Amino acid sequence: MNTKAKLLGAAALLSVAMPALAQDQTGDARIALSNNYAGNSWRQAMLESWEKVGQQAVEEGTVAAADTFTTSENQATEQAAQIQNMILQGYDAIVVNAASPTALNGAIAEACSAGITVVSFDGIVTEPCAWRIAVDFQEMGRQQVDYLAERLPEGGNLLEIRGLAGVFVDDEIHAGIQQGVEENPQFGIVGEVHGDWAQDVAQKAVAGVLPSLPEIVGVVTQGGDGYGAAQAIKAAGRDMPIIVMGNRQDEMQWWADQRDANGYETMSLSIAPGVATLAFWVAQQVLEGADVPKDLTVPFLKVTQDNLDEALASTPDGSVANVEYSLEDAKAVIEEAQAQ
């Protein structure tokens, strides 16, 4: 996948128009969502998006059912049992956000051998017979540095806020940021703190490290930590650097306030919970017989100065910016993967 295509982002995908083809081929197909966890706002938004798109698809006769199942405990064995139940219930496709990349493989192999299409997303599975819609977290880190390079061609010092230590996602985004800095040597990372993807943790961590830092021009983040960083920097009385945000409502609200007050400008990106709907359409496409590569990539949902107000208005308090994907978006993602 080339970088340029990615840079287009989700907003660009929306503009790709494709004629809808023979949707009635899957009119009696039943798709189920197997979800391992529903305890945070991202997952809640994800389930809402699925319900919304699924219901509409059922009404339009695209599919016969789009049911959701969430396990009561975030445990792989329970989810494996849930998937086996879905096989029994006769679903044609199962869309999975998995509790473990490997522990569901047995159940997913059972599903595949029963002729069921399995599409995993977000929490993907390694079983080869399943489709994977993965997030390219490295790319997420790299794009932040690319954006800063665009805004600040002369470069400068950066502060990096990392996530929860020892977690795969943190390592990946961090690697992407390092790669970005290597590609743009005018930047240098002068400080690194763990914000655990939480505003309060990030605020404390940044406030603690600030006094020892030289002037910083930009803050690269992992999402959920931008607002806390801004509060800490403001409290220290420093000039506000460009803080790359992570689509959280409080982050975008602060950004909008600053923009109105002093024309502050930045960028925000993250994965939209609506990625579940992308998986839904991919499953529908597989059922329809389309040639879909096994490995697909989730496009990022980017919020820019231009669509900030729009994104803010549609995001509830305490939640994260979301978008529901359409069949056309799915086809674009598939085409992009095919093109590789």
Next chain:
Amino acid sequence: MSSRFRILLPVLSLAVLLAAVFYMQPRAMSYFGLNLLFNLAVPIALATVAQMMIIMVNDIDLSTGTFVSFVACVTATFLNDAPLVGLLILAGAIAVYAALGALIEARQLPAIVVTLGMSFVWGGLAVLILPSPGGSAPGWIRALMTAKPPLVPMAIVASVLLAAVAHFVVMRTSTGAILRAVGGNARAVSRSGWSVIRLRAGAYALAGFFGVLSGITLVGLTTSADANIALRYTLLSIAGVILGGGEFTGGRVSPVGAVIGALTLALAGSFLSFMRLSPDWQIGAQGAILILVLAVRLVFARNGRRKEAQHG
């Protein structure tokens, strides 16, 4: 409550639940369906039998879940890559269990504390062996777990076999009788010249053995492991033993009941899933099923006692 009566209620609750599942999902009433419904219950049943061995001697094992996870990690790595090393590690794990039993008896420690501590040890070892999810199941165990015997699906064959073996070991052999006696009246046992330390170690070793089997079969089903794969098993296994007619004290356990209890719990999960119950209610509903069965048991037990009083 006699032992024959003890087994009646678990059988009945399994039958009722099974009937309900068949009614809601007729597809389950097939070779294929029964296998799907029950194959993930096999490792749970093994873990439940392991827990039963501990409850049999009046203790409780809070490390079952992490121990099975640990075994799963060993199975997916060492047992697959270097079978001999893997077997040695698993044998060592059983020896550790036996040593724990001896320690608990010799120092009169509360098992609940010791096993709680051990749960962190097993969990830590599991993460050390398999820092990120992965590994793969040895071919033979995968073949065994996905075998398709004629007429009766593998899950049922395995469950029946397990129930028969556990029943034989615990209820029929003379050693089993002595082990249960430790739970019933340890003082009488030691007064007759038995070493309760050795007996408790034996019960724990049996628990370790069935725990190892649980981990191996689990990997056989999932094809790979993860350090947190079986955390639920601790509570599931305790619930399974109790649901199967066992009691926390007095060495009153039923191996057949424990297997049935484990199957019932697994089936209850499927039942609620078929009901399309919201996840917020599922844990509560599972608990409600458990309480219901235990309440029925209490009523039966009370009536039994009243009848006894009338006779006596």
Next chain:
Amino acid sequence: MHFGAVRALDGVSLTIRPGECVGLIGHNGAGKSTAVNVINGGLTPTAGTVTYRTTGTGAASARAAGIRSVFQELSLCPNLTVEENLRIPQRDLTGPGWRRRARQRIADALDTVFPGHRLQPRMTVGDLTLAERQMVEIAIGFAEGAVPARLVILDEPTSSLDASIARQLLDHVRDFCNRGGAVIFISHMLGEVFDVATRIDVMKDGRITDSRPRNEFTQQGLIDAMGHVATAPAEARKETSAAERIGDEVLRTDEGLTARRGEIVGLSGLAGHGQAEALARFFLSRSKGRRHARHPEVVFVAGDRGRDGIMPLWSILRNATLTTLPALSRRGIVDREAEDRLGADWKKRIGIRTDNMNNPILSLSGGNQQKVLFARSLASTAPIVVMDDPMRGVDVGTKREAYEMIRAEAAKGRTFLWYSTETEEVCQCDRVFVFRNGRISAELTGDEIDEQHILAASFEMKEPAE
């Protein structure tokens, strides 16, 4: 043989030959159980030897010599079946077919000892009545095994059997001895002992004081033989005229236990004949409700300190003021100063030997721990004090002090219910109820309170029913 500072057995010489049935009798703490445990190898004597038919000492050689014990407290596993319980003492029951052999042996034994019984070897012991369990236990004692039973020790074997079953047992014991077996028969039913024993050994204070063939004893002679030779009559009791301080009746229970204001009422009889239960029942019936915490009507002094007395991790002060805490607190907050004052007061009054009441309770000796428990109860305002063998393991000096304390409190109008296994303590009381088989068998007052009367009431005198 010593238990801590107490000499439990002292120069006991006991020889049991085949064909003998030895009746072993004696009052509480005479050393019967200790003697039995030395014989069966459960305890190792500190001096002296036990010789069996086989060589060696200890439990294993006792078993190899065919010594079987049927204990007073039930030693069956209620979760096992009758046949499985036989497996516990009989180690040869292993391998294929063990169950069949066990069933055969226990069924034979039951048929022999208790003909016409309705027990099945496959019955779970937990489902049996108390009498049936005792029958099983006796049958296990006599059952055939790898080593045949040569000496069976029966400790109160008939305590829960009805008369006809008990008769079957006595017949069997006689028969067993006639066939060359030996039996040690311990019972408080003197009639039974007379009925079955060929020789009667009387134990007192860890010694065998009398050992004669049965026909040389009379029942009254036995009672006399059991009594303490030198029991100092407790004159101190008469210091305050009982008539002066004893007032109106303050309690009366269903069993017939009565007590009046200012009276010290003793409960006596052999251990485990329902005294502790009677006290517990009475205490619980009077200690319910919310009012109880602040103004208790009854307080309890426990004898088994470890089980229901002290809080082992707490300080002496906290242990002493536990019962009085509600009275010491205002709006749910404990008044620390008042608590300290109370502690200091009682430390002085009963002489708790510590330099600081904040020391942990376990730093005290057993006797002083018991004093703290006394202080806890006596510091309350309760008019009735219930004491369950409160002097267990307490040295003589402390006992004296406690007697003084109790008498002083009684003089102030408190009523004491005092269960004791020691006759000397019971002799401190104004009135004594003797318990036997869970019932009051005698009420003694004034000069009747002496060892003779208590022993006579403790032991069943009549012949076992036909």
